[in-house]
Amino acid sequence: MIATIRLYFNRLLPQLIALGVIIVAVSLVFPGFLNLEIQNDRLYGSLIDILNRGAPVVLLAIGMTVVIATKGIDLSVGAVMAICGATAAACITSGHSVAATLLITLAVGILCGLWNGVLVAVLDIQPIIATLVLMVAGRGIAQLITEGAILTFNDPGLAFIGSGSFAGLPMPVVIWLVFGVLIAMLVRRTALGMLIEAIGVNRQASTLSGVLTPVLLIAAYVLSGLCAAIAGIIAAADIRGADANNAGLWLELDAILSVVVGGTSLLGGRFSIAASVLGAIIIQAINTGILLSGFPPEFNLIIKAAIIVFILVLQSPRFRTAFSFLVPARGASKPSERAAK
């Protein structure tokens, strides 16, 4: 048990260090960063803002991790967010109940995932091209639903998902925590995760050894679509409106970046959902930190890029071997762990 926890901790160590460094750096520039207080029956402060504002990218990163583990990629998630946000707004304004709205919207997300999955698994189109189709067409579909305008709604039930709170935490945070734990349990408490990794390492070999490759591939894209649907609902509920032009714009890139910062290889195979979630939180911590620091907006993207390059360099195998003498304890513990196994 302790060995598994230590293994897990070792896996997440670079991400935890990066997050820690960013939090310390921001709190040096802006001293009030770590303040937490209770306001309107929920925790309130910059740290909570990071968890809350990061919700859409965290959700997208969960689905993206599984897709990338199969050696795929899903470029359509930003556009699917826009479609689902538009669907939710259109349903609620045309008089459906909140429950019906959520069900229809999630179904639309699943349908989008199914489309991608069939293109990749059945028609054997390369994932980057297959999902590019929906990435380009999706925003058009969303605009058709909203008729080009920002579709606003005032339903308190749907708005609760974006700005309500549960157990002292903002609702989006509760949603991604619960959903993330559920999906992580699903793939790690069963053989599912291993089968997904097998497909990513060698699709043909796994098919030949009896893995239902097409079904699992489709399931991965469906999960990604479902994640995008939840993210889309949160984004729309947050501003009480569906903005087809801007909802989820470029977030597919942030999601892919989260997975990469989380240390999962784009070549497929081994993956960690927890690490990707941490990756998404790191990116949001950078964003929030830049906003609080008060630098002119022209610097936003440059600062973000510089920090991310730094994190990626930290993770690179060459850098690690070059500086491994700095952490002799960890290097020494590895053989003994292997022996214990």
Next chain:
Amino acid sequence: MKIAKALASATILAACTLGSASAADLVVGFSQIGSESGWRAAETTLTKQQAEQRGIDLKFADAQQKQENQIKAIRSFIAQGVNAILVAPVVATGWDEVLQEAKDAEIPVILLDRTVDASKDLYLTAVTSDLVHEGNVAGKWLVDATAGKPCNVVELQGTTGSSPAIDRKKGFEQALSGHDNLKIVRSQTGDFTRTKGKEVMESFLKAEDGGKNICALYAHNDDMAVGAIQAIKEAGLKPGKDILVVSIDAVPDIFQAMAAGEANATVELTPNMAGPAFDALAAYQKDGTAPPKWIQTESKLYTQADEPLKVYEEKKGLGY
């Protein structure tokens, strides 16, 4: 790509056949950029309304954000021998050739909402708003509203580097200069969107002592202001009272916020660019009076005193 082209030419064709069905004395072609935003949709609606009111036969072509489609549309208008052409140019460069063709055919061209980098004698006039002036009007309102009391202002900028963001910032700062009671304490980009407006306002509120240090918000567009208003409410403050809210564009949703007392003022970027254009055209057709090369549209200020709910009802149906 091919499908998009086919669709575009199909819309042009459809627009042409529909247009030629009714006989009118003046035929005007209108090449619109596309439906990139709610404001543009409203501009299209108002242009059609204005044409109908004046008995002008308007041929409408949607370019789907592509210059090549606009050039094609203008060439087809020339071939049909329309009396005048309205263009909302999608980019600034590359118009010389097709504008020369229109000039050779003696068809006056009027630019709407944006200008082009071409010789001024290639078009009749350009009808646009003055972005610097808009920022100025917003700034003047704040100067009057605070009446000399010290006031810390936070600013939500548009997309970094875009001309509305640069000019609306410049105009606002011009209006504030010389009034030392007003200080811009924070300025960040909200990318013209509600989501970013809300997120950036949340960080402003945290950074300025829970918002107690902020007395006014200036947003470069209404959408960011609408997002920021929600952030202010969620922080337990009253937008419109604890923090004054002034923004630009005058989209319908900001009038709802004004009616609820949550926003204070907005400066209109009028979608009625066609009205002044048709007026100039009528004068030109009648006795050949050439209008000035630039017709500036009015940047009207709306406050809570201007019956915001009534304006909301008027604007709601325009397609914003």
